[in-house]
Amino acid sequence: MKLLLAFLLLAGTLTRAAEPPVYWLLWFDTEDYVEPASDDAALRLAQDLTQRGIRATFKIVGEKARVLEQRKRTDVLRALAAHDIGYHSNYHSIHPTPAEYLAPMGMLDGAAEFARREEQGLRDLQRIFGVTPSCYGQPGNSWAPQANLTLRQWGVPVYMDDGSHVAFDQQPFWYGGMLYVFNLGPHTMRTGLDNPAGLDTAKRSFDAAVAALRQRGGGVAQTYYHPTEFVTTEFWDGVNFRHGANPERSSWRMPRRRTAESSEQAYRLFLAFVDHVRQTPGVRIVTARDIPQFFEPRDSAAPPAAARRLAESIDAHDGHSAAELLLTLLGLPAQYVDGPLRRVDSNYAAAEIPRAAWVRAVADAADFVRQTHRLPDSVAIGSQRLSLPDFAATLAGVEPGAPVARVRRGRLDQEKRIGSNAAKLYDWVIHPAGFAPEGLMELARLQAWTLKPARLR
Ligand SMILES: [Zn+2]
Numbered sequence: 001m002k003l004l005l006a007f008l009l010l011a012g013t014l015t016r017a018a019e020p021p022v023y024w025l026l027w028f029d030t031e032d033y034v035e036p037a038s039d040d041a042a043l044r045l046a047q048d049l050t051q052r053g054i055r056a057t058f059k060i061v062g063e064k065a066r067v068l069e070q071r072k073r074t075d076v077l078r079a080l081a082a083h084d085i086g087y088h089s090n091y092h093s094i095h096p097t098p099a100e101y102l103a104p105m106g107m108l109d110g111a112a113e114f115a116r117r118e119e120q121g122l123r124d125l126q127r128i129f130g131v132t133p134s135c136y137g138q139p140g141n142s143w144a145p146q147a148n149l150t151l152r153q154w155g156v157p158v159y160m161d162d163g164s165h166v167a168f169d170q171q172p173f174w175y176g177g178m179l180y181v182f183n184l185g186p187h188t189m190r191t192g193l194d195n196p197a198g199l200d201t202a203k204r205s206f207d208a209a210v211a212a213l214r215q216r217g218g219g220v221a222q223t224y225y226h227p228t229e230f231v232t233t234e235f236w237d238g239v240n241f242r243h244g245a246n247p248e249r250s251s252w253r254m255p256r257r258r259t260a261e262s263s264e265q266a267y268r269l270f271l272a273f274v275d276h277v278r279q280t281p282g283v284r285i286v287t288a289r290d291i292p293q294f295f296e297p298r299d300s301a302a303p304p305a306a307a308r309r310l311a312e313s314i315d316a317h318d319g320h321s322a323a324e325l326l327l328t329l330l331g332l333p334a335q336y337v338d339g340p341l342r343r344v345d346s347n348y349a350a351a352e353i354p355r356a357a358w359v360r361a362v363a364d365a366a367d368f369v370r371q372t373h374r375l376p377d378s379v380a381i382g383s384q385r386l387s388l389p390d391f392a393a394t395l396a397g398v399e400p401g402a403p404v405a406r407v408r409r410g411r412l413d414q415e416k417r418i419g420s421n422a423a424k425l426y427d428w429v430i431h432p433a434g435f436a437p438e439g440l441m442e443l444a445r446l447q448a449w450t451l452k453p454a455r456l457r
Contacts (some may be wrong), residue, residue, distance in 0.1 A: 020214045020216075020218030020219075020456075021218040021282075021456065022210050022213045022214060022219060022220075022282060023218075023284050023294060024220075024285050024286070025160070025181060025221075025223070025287070025288065026049075026057070026223050026224070026277075027056060027058070027137075027160060027223075027288070028045065028056060028057070028058050028059065028225055028226060028227055029137070029224065030042055030061065030064055030227055031060075031088055031092045031139070031226060031237075032064065032227070032232075032235075032236040032237075033061065033064045034237075034240065034253075035228060035231065035232055035236050035257075037257065038227050038228035038231055038232070039068060039073050041227035041229075041231045041263075043073075043075060043076045044267065045225075045227055045267075048267070049083070049274070050082050052274065052275075052278065055082070055285070056084070057083065057086050057287045057289075058083050058084070058085060058086065059086035059087060059088035059137050060087065060125060061088045061089055061091065062087075062089070062090040062091070062118075062120060063091050063092070063094075063121070064092075065077075065121075065124050065125055065128050066124055069128065081130075084287035084289045085125060085129045085133050085134065086133045086135040086288050087121065087133035087135070087136045087137075089118055089138065089139045090117060091121075092139040093139060093140070093237035093240070094246065095430075097139055097140070097430060097431065098114065098139065098142045098143075098144050099138075099143060099426055099431070099435075099440060100142070100431065100437075102114065102144040102146050102147075102440060103144075103439055103440055105146065107145070107146055107341050107443055110146030110443075111148075111150045112150075114144070114146050114150045115154075118147075118150070133156055134156070134287065134288040135159065135288035135289075136151050137159065137160050137161030138161055140429075140430055140431070141163050141165075141426055142430075143425075143440075144440050144443075145440065145443045147159075148175070148178050149176070149177075151178060152176075157179060158180075158292065159175075159178045159179070159181070160180075160181040160182070160222075160288045160291075162184075162188055162222075162224070164183060164419045164424075164425055165183075165444055166180070166182065166183065166417060166418050166419065166444060167182070167417055168180075168316075168417060168451060168453050168454075170187055171187070171454070172220050172291070172453075173451060173452065174321065174454055175448075175450055176338070177338070177450060179295065179454055180454075181220060181222060181288070181291065184221065184222055186205070186212070187209045187212075187213065187220065188222050189202060189206050189223060190202060191203075191270065191272070192269070193229060193230065193269055198269075199269055199273060203276045206221070206273075206276065206277060209221045210282075217456070220291070223273075228255070230263055230266045231257060231258055231263055232255040232258060233258055234256050235429075236255045238255075238429045239253050240252050241430050242429055242430065243431070243432055243433050244431070244432035244433075295454045295457060296454070298336060299334045299335055299336050300320065300334055301324075301327075301328065301333070302317075302318070302320035302324045302325045302327070302328040303328070304328055304329075306325060306328075307320075307325040307329045308329075308396050309325070309396070310322060310326065310329070310392045310393055310395075310410070311393050311408060312393075313411050313413045314389050314392060314412050314413060314414055315413040316451055316452040319452060321449060321450050322392070322414055323337050323449040325392075326449075327369070329392070330365060330366040330395075331366065332366055332369060332370065336373075337373050337374050338373065338374035338375070339447040339450050340377040340446050341377055342446070343377070343446060344377040344388070345387055346378070348381050348385060348386050348390075348407060350407070351406065352404040352406050352407065355402070355403050355404060355405070357381055357382060358381075358404070361379050361386070361391070362395060365379045375388055378391070379391040389409075389410025389411075389412055390407065390409055390410050391410075392410055393408035393409060394406070394408045412445075414448040414451055415445045415448050417451055418441065418445045419441065422437055422438045423436035
């Protein structure tokens, strides 16, 4: 009997140990450099969480960090430093925002411009906090694909935010060489700060997300706030930089404040929600700095069978990006490469390519990737060319040793994972009315070659 009991206990422990992992990220966009009360809100949140043994990720705006220094708020800086530090742009809402200045640019000039405008904030965070930020997330929905190149160069490995510009099955994914915690759908949840009746609903939606994630073998949920929300009833930037307005600093207005009771209620509701998460068995509270270690490494060699699926569908297959699948077909080692810079159509006229010309084209494409670390826009067949999708589909479908390569048209299924309505994607009170940077979304679609799900270890 005793033995049976011991066995049952052991079995119970093993079952629990094998339960799929659920990770919860709590992050704060720490950005309000207008209203000084938001400094106190950041202090209080950081301290309350530290007291509970919880580390959150504070994504901090460069100007906010500098303002905290100028206001001599070493208490706030010290409290924040106990948590993980992410980056949230240099000025956030002073125009031009990242999407505004990157809208007319391509990938490479855009990446250089992002570095030129945003690097100072990154350096200030490094100087003030002594660490390189663990992640970046765009101000508002001012997302742009060029940022990925710069962030990689800076050694910032994680993109953590919310938006609808790109997605993969409502869980973290790889895109542009970055680990994206983004667009998690129902796995992003929070409790409102104004209505105590909403707390139970928020707890239930957290429980439902945890159950759903366990069902699919584990995953990531997230909750985010802004410290300023705990002390104001309107956003600091909405009152100053609305729809393209760009007033001088001397004429900035203060956002409306919460009453003291309203603030206390907000902290209470927030902490009650956090305590619910904390007491949920099997949920691990992690930061952006922790999160990469829970996933398989970014680059992996794709098996040939998966690579051949590009013939029918240009998309991630078997957990490999279309770019990785193409590298396998080209005989190149596993590595990260960017997508093409622009969309170029095929103008190759015939239905078949003679073997010698085809072999030359494949060698030329492989050489381009080796030298530039990105995919070519198109591949030359003598004086004509195949678009990248048509080249990939043709390569995936060609029979080994065949006397000719039969041209196939690539079907770009991966572009369905990129948001399509720019006006809606960039609808933010700070952007000018009607702001719809179609060019950024076109670049985003081109980089869909790099998109694949992030797989838990
Ligand atoms: Zn923000």
